[in-house]
Structures are given as structure tokens and as C-alpha cells.
Amino acid sequence: MLEAKDPVVLDDAGRYDRDIVHLARVAMAGRSQDVQTLLQRMARRYQATNSSLAESLRELLRSAPSLDAPMRSHGNALPLPLDGDTRLPLIRADQLGPAQSPVLVDPVRGQLDQLREEHLNRERLARSGLMPSRSALFVGPPGVGKTLAARWIAAELRRPLLVLDLSSVMSSYLGRTGSNIRKVLDYAKSSPSVLLLDELDTVAKRRDDSAEVGELKRLVTVLLQEIDDWPASSLLLAATNHAELLDPAVWRRFDQVVDFPLPGPVQLREALIQYCGVDGSREVIDFLVKTLQGASFADAERLVLGARRRAALKDEKLFDVLLDLGRQRLREMEAPRRIQIALDLIEECSISQRRASEITGVSRDTIRRRLER
Incomplete structure (x- = not known):
């Protein structure tokens, strides 16, 4: 426990107390990735007032054992989340392995390289008070390399690629669709991974579309909240062939938007x-x-x-x-x-x-x- 002379307690006791309570709450909930994210924020926040504490937190993060992939083949592997109606898996987990570098135009290649470098150099960003991009939206017609790009990024980061086809989680009972999405997102957050939400337009449609029922509009709100809360320890990717169908609020939620054109x-x-x-x-x-x-x-x-x-x-x-x-x-x-x-x-x-x-x-x-x- 920090003594009363600690500068954090003296200068910013209220904020420090709130951080400790928040840290305890997420730790008791078993949200290990959220714990790491909170520790990163605390290290940045206290750099100016207590540099030794900030460095201790960074050292703790650096020395902590890395979490295995969600579909790891050994130890206490977590089962894939299942649909409540069909009992079929809600996601497809691609095993980690080498992926062929996709053929891309230079602007797209530059954005993907940036995503890779941010996640491979998390510590360098942390020293500047920054976090890597948490999410990216891939936009373009079918067959232009969006899924291949996601597979390549996952291989470069040595993380599993979890693929969720949003059209497949649409339950016959609409109220369960939101539950299905939450299951997948919670599963992907449980350890470092790359999650690809394919056919995003299936769910994240414009909320001013009078043809859509209220439940689907509520799903958009659920999805936006989940994107906002996504931890920087994992990478959330989404792909759509029909950008014009997306709700305007969806665009603002993604850290990057990557436009995949037809090849020249x-x-x-x-x-x-x-x-x-x-x-x-x-x-x-x-x-x-x-x-x-x-x-x-x-x-x-x-x-x-x-x-x-x-x-x-x-x-x-x-x-x-x-x-x-x-x-x-x-x-x-x-x-x-x-x-x-x-x-x-x-x-x-x-x-x-x-x-x-x-x-x-x-x-x-x-x-x-x-x-x-």
C-alpha cells in the first residue's frame, strides 16, 4: 500500500482511489485484457506525478506472461461460443500460421503496414502515451483482398484470426442476435486476437431505414458500444461490400478506414x-x-x-x-x-x-x- 507521502496520494488522491476501485472491479470480473488496458492508462496518467510508479506498472506489463490464443490446443482452452438455437459455433477460428502477403495498391499497403507496426511496437507507443489502433474498417467490392489482408495481419502479429460472419449470427429470435454478438466479442476479448466481423452491413445498417425493425436498430447500438469498449490488446477488423448501407455512426467508431479498390x-x-x-x-x-x-x-x-x-x-x-x-x-x-x-x-x-x-x-x-x- 502506498504511504501518505506518496505524491500520487497527496496530489491526486481522488483519481488514484477511483483507479484502484476500477482496477479491482475489472479484475474480480475476470476481464484480464481490461486489466492490462487500465494499467497502461494508469502508467501514462501518473508519469508526470509519480514516474517510479508509472515505470513499475510498465515493467509489470512487460514481464507479465502473454496469454495464449483463444483456440489454443493445450491447457485450459476455451470452447468456441455457440448459437443458442442451433448449437453451432458462432465464429470460425483460423489456426495461426504463415500467410501469403496480399497484392495491394500502395495506399492500402501503407495502412496495413501501419496497423502491423503499431501492434508490434506497443511499448514504443506507450512511452509516448499512445496506444495502437484498436479497430479498422475494410471497405470494398467482393474479391479485392479484405479477408486475405485480415489473415495476413493476424499472421504477422502471431495472433489467431477469429472470423464472425454477421449474417450467420442472425437468430430466428431477434432478441438472441444481440446475445450472439456479445458472446463472440467477449470471447475475442478474453485474450489477444484479431477478430474479423465479416459482412458488417448485415447488422450495422442505417438506423433511419424505415424498413428495419426496432430490434435490428438496437443491435446497431449494441455493436457501436462494443466497438467503443474494445481493448487495445486485440485488434477488431470489420469488412463490408456495401458501405452505403452502414449507419453513419459506424464510420466514426473505427480508428482506421481502409478502402480496397479493384486491382489495376x-x-x-x-x-x-x-x-x-x-x-x-x-x-x-x-x-x-x-x-x-x-x-x-x-x-x-x-x-x-x-x-x-x-x-x-x-x-x-x-x-x-x-x-x-x-x-x-x-x-x-x-x-x-x-x-x-x-x-x-x-x-x-x-x-x-x-x-x-x-x-x-x-x-x-x-x-x-x-x-x-
Whole structure:
């Protein structure tokens, strides 16, 4: 117990007493992550008035044994939370392991690197009175890498990735949906983890939508409160394909908003090379990039996986199959677009007129006339 001469007691007794009561309350409730968060705040708060106490608290946090992941395979593992109606697990727990670095545009890559660095350098932030970002919202169309990015961050932080598909927790009894969400969030808070709330728009819809019933509107309020109370020891991620459906208050609750656009030619080329996994024809890759313009990473991966299966079954060369599939996509396009792709291969990719004609099926006479204009 601190003696009366302690400067914290003398200068700020009321605040110190409140902190002790608050610390005792969360400790008795078994909320270990909240205990750590409170100790971090106390260390920052008392730095100016009692630096030795602040440093002792920081040393305690540094030396404390780290908590195992929620789905740890040894010791007293906690069971996954279950839906009260179906008794099925409410979340999917991805085992910790290496994850391939996602192909991303530079602004998105910069934001994800920032998230990673903040959580890997918590002590450096603490010395400046700061905490890492607690939450981030991933926005973008399907297939642009939102889930893959969450998996990569979890692997980089060496934490489990807990995935909650919000559409799956919608109970037939609406009153239980809020209970389901609380179960998952409490479980994720129990030890350091990365929680991904997928399809956030399923629950966090605009509260001024007259088509939504009152219970769903109350769910939005529950979710906002949980995001506000999220501990900095874990990372809360949310993903949506329909940003326009989100309640305006949701945007303000997240520390970061990461906008995932459809990939451009540079990202598509990098992704195709990654998906193919072998050295191959550069001109085929260039051709596929042109035919996949406006497609997502998922579309490109689906094309390559289909080609690999066909090549294995028919004993064909992968890039011959990819070339054939690219031609099939090209035949579905209007003539002006097909001609433009042939011209782009010549002008941007240094492919000869003859080879461009062979790849695209556009006649050499047509290509020559367009080039002479």
C-alpha cells in the first residue's frame, strides 16, 4: 500500500482511489485484457506525478506472461461460443500460421503496414502515451483482398484470426442476435486476437431505414458500444461490400478506414504471377491482364485455378490453357474492345503484330489499318 507521502496520494488522491476501485472491479470480473488496458492508462496518467510508479506498472506489463490464443490446443482452452438455437459455433477460428502477403495498391499497403507496426511496437507507443489502433474498417467490392489482408495481419502479429460472419449470427429470435454478438466479442476479448466481423452491413445498417425493425436498430447500438469498449490488446477488423448501407455512426467508431479498390493492371499482373506459381510466358500474362480489366483478385484466381485443374486433367501446358481461357473471355467482348486489346499488346507490351493477331484473333490487316491512323 502506498504511504501518505506518496505524491500520487497527496496530489491526486481522488483519481488514484477511483483507479484502484476500477482496477479491482475489472479484475474480480475476470476481464484480464481490461486489466492490462487500465494499467497502461494508469502508467501514462501518473508519469508526470509519480514516474517510479508509472515505470513499475510498465515493467509489470512487460514481464507479465502473454496469454495464449483463444483456440489454443493445450491447457485450459476455451470452447468456441455457440448459437443458442442451433448449437453451432458462432465464429470460425483460423489456426495461426504463415500467410501469403496480399497484392495491394500502395495506399492500402501503407495502412496495413501501419496497423502491423503499431501492434508490434506497443511499448514504443506507450512511452509516448499512445496506444495502437484498436479497430479498422475494410471497405470494398467482393474479391479485392479484405479477408486475405485480415489473415495476413493476424499472421504477422502471431495472433489467431477469429472470423464472425454477421449474417450467420442472425437468430430466428431477434432478441438472441444481440446475445450472439456479445458472446463472440467477449470471447475475442478474453485474450489477444484479431477478430474479423465479416459482412458488417448485415447488422450495422442505417438506423433511419424505415424498413428495419426496432430490434435490428438496437443491435446497431449494441455493436457501436462494443466497438467503443474494445481493448487495445486485440485488434477488431470489420469488412463490408456495401458501405452505403452502414449507419453513419459506424464510420466514426473505427480508428482506421481502409478502402480496397479493384486491382489495376500492375496489381493484376503481380497477382497472376503469384497464382500461377511457375515461370511462364510473359505475353500470356500481359494478355490476361488486358482481358481481366475491371475484374477482382478473386476472379483472376478463379481463372488460374480452373486452368491448373484442366492442365492437370488433360496433360496440357498451363500457359496454353490460360491463353485459351483468355481468348474465350475476349470473344465475349465487343469488336472495338478486342481490337484495342490487340493494339495495347503491341504498343505497351512490345508484342509483334503477327503474335498479337495470333493471341487475340484480330486480323493483321485490321491491326495494321488501326496503327496507321
